[in-house]
Amino acid sequence: MEQNLLNLLMKRRSVRIFKNEKPDNELIQNIIKAGLLAPSSKNKKPVEFIVIDDKETILKLKDCKNKGNIGLDTAPYAIVVIGDSEKSDVWIEDASIAASYIQLEAEELGLGTVWIQMRKRISNQDNNSESEVRKVLNIPENYGVLCIIAVGYKNEIKNPYNENDIDASKVHYGKY
Template sequence: MDFEKVLFQRRSIRSYEDGEVDKSSVDEMIKAAKSAPSANNRQPWHFVVIRSDEIMEKIMKIHPHSYMLEDAQLAISVCGDRKKGDTYWVQDCSAATQNLLLMAENLGLGAVWLGVYPRRERIEGIADLLNLPDHIVPLNVISIGYPARESGEVDRFDEKKVHYEEW
């Protein structure tokens, strides 16, 4: 893995080509996600892997900006367990999501983070659809597939947003 390439070329990919994402790639993405740091090492994350076109169609009715699921090979919902980290589950699951996105890029896949939390209607809709227990909260749905276009490096460094010692 060329870490710099993966880190600086990762982009939100919303259009996909045909091709099945194999189970070993899914396992690698989840393994990377589970390697994220978490407060007090509570690891409050759970992952729901979705391959069903029917379920992805239903997500598109719940989430108004999820049109890319129509062509996605799969989706993964990163969820937080409030029993394991009611205070920091959002940060912990966000770190896991970033790791997952970086591994997707490393595997030659394209992905985009579709925010669910904190939108109540999205949380309730996705939780009901995926039959989540009450203490499990969906943070997002990640659309994943083989990218229909190449993405290149974009330099987003802005020195005006860097402060030393104080503002």
């Protein structure tokens, strides 16, 4: 049996160093389509994306987070994943699924990504990362900022996962 999706899931690793080369807009549009195809609770679709290719802005976004932000140093694209908290009380779940879809489509297209968490994180100046991102990008107050997905051509080699990495002890059958 061909296991295309499982193979893709084995291959996907977080990439934090990117090549200088900018992916074509068509690839980015396909990645965004994947995000827009993600399911959402009650089909309320509270998730939106901000696509950024301006280096200066990407570096400003990097400063919105005090650590775990190195993927934004070299990323030619940053996709900010936000959700309207007034539209859905479970926007975080919806946005997380959309962010994962984005990461998987990017992998399928030969690009690397890393999820850079913003919600519940702080900036270099000890401010709330979400508020800082809102300020940089002019995002209305009612939107939560889940994460930024850094996207680009991979400039580091990561081993794919293999069967040994799959931890069967996490799975319980019938009862815990």
